[in-house]
Amino acid sequence: MVENERIAVQFNHVQKEFADQMVLTDLNLTIPADEIFVLVGPSGSGKTTTLKMINRLEDPSAGEITYFGRPVADYPLQELRWSIGYVLQHIALFPNMTVAENIAVIPEMKKMTKTKIQSRTTELLAAVDLPAAEYAQRYPHELSGGEAQRVGIVRALAADPGMILMDEPFSALDPLSRKQLQELILRLQAKLHKTIVFVTHDMHEALKVGDRIAVMHNGVIHQVGTPADIQQHPATSFIADFFAGAEVGHVVWADTLTQVLASGVLPQTTQAPTTQITAHTSVAAISPRLGNGETLAVKNSLDGHTYQLDAAGLLKYIVAVHTSSDSEGVH
Structure with missing residues (x-):
């Protein structure tokens, strides 16, 4: 981790015990700010317990957890939880409230003005492809599972929290x-x-959404790294076996960067476009540069924005596009 990187959450020698059973023995983990950090592993590995200790739904039996440099135990509990959005597997929208009313719950508690809440609701619903004019006054029973989960994501973002916790948020969906x-x-x-911070037991999902991945098993962190690190350099035989089903063997090297950009997996950048790299360049042409650790800036002629592309971003594209037929059957 680079020295100037902000740290969102730090676990220092954390232990967690339930009814004389040690679930986490000595957890040391650093979660950088402004990234999607995935906790992945089989059921019972301690992922959800780790997640819940960040917003103190569970407290550690020993050790310390900090949130943006301050011990979580020092925060007033309400203040801590209001600053952290939470998306569950079963979203549990209030059935007697409209979509707009569900989204407004935490903003109202934080004394946001009605005008600001309405503006924020409209903006976020549009961002998740649920236009407010069509969805704001619907009730939860009028939504599909995917629509309800989108509302849950909006509700978690509505008060502009510093962090979002997502506990297997999509595992119940088709x-x-x-x-x-x-x-x-x-x-x-x-x-x-x-x-x-995103919890999943699906290695395909971890590779697709994660900027960094922590692989857990039996309450122990086995490896932390980028998707490319995890796949190309597994630290243990357990990790190699766990991710074996996600091996990427369907790369179409003739794909152009136009196709990569259209997948929506790359972040925008203010960096000037890399010389002699265009949206029509093939994946094969730039793969050696990515393999050498270079980060490219590619301008998309369709929307005018410039996007950052590195080896991890290419791997996200491969997983998102060329292994989608395999990943859809994994649960």
């Missing part, structure tokens, strides 16, 4: 809705630059 929402999170992150 494969198509799941893929659409994974892509939605990547688009939102490219625009909003939030710190997101």
Whole structure:
């Protein structure tokens, strides 16, 4: 991690015990700000317990957790939770409230003005492809599962929190809705630059959405790295076996950068476009440069924006596009 990188959450020698059973033995973990940080591993590995300790739904048995440099135990509990959005597997919208009323719950508690809440609601619903004119006055029972989860994401973002926690948010959805929402999170992150801690047991999902991944098993962190690090340099045989089903073997090297940009997985950048790289350049032509650790800036002639492309971004594209038929069957 580079020295000037902001740290959102730090776990220092954290232990967690339930009924004389040690779930986390000695957890040391650094979560950078403004990234999607994925906790992945099989059921019972301690992922959700780790997530819940950030907003103190669970407290550690030993050790310390800091949130933007301050111990979480020092925050007033309400202040801490209001500063952290939370998206669950089963979103649990209030059934007697409209979509707009559900979204307004935390902003109203934080004394945001009605005008600001309405503006924020309209903006965020548009960002998740649910126009306010059509959806704001609907009730939860009038929404599909995917629509309800989009509302849940908006509700988590409504008060502009410093962090979003997402606990297996898409695992109950059908494969198509799941893929659409994974892509939605990547688009939102490219625009909003939030710190997101995302729990999943699906290695395909981890590779697709994560800027960094922590692989957990039996309460222990086995490896932390970028998707490319995890796949290309697994630290243990467990990790190699766990990700074996996500091997990328369907790369179409003739794909152009236009196709990569259209996938929506790359973040925008203010960097000047890299010389002699255009949206019509093929993946094959730039792959050696990415393999050498270079970060490219590619201008998209369709929308006029410039996007950042590195090896991890190319891997996200490969997983999103060329392994989608395989990943849709994984749960």
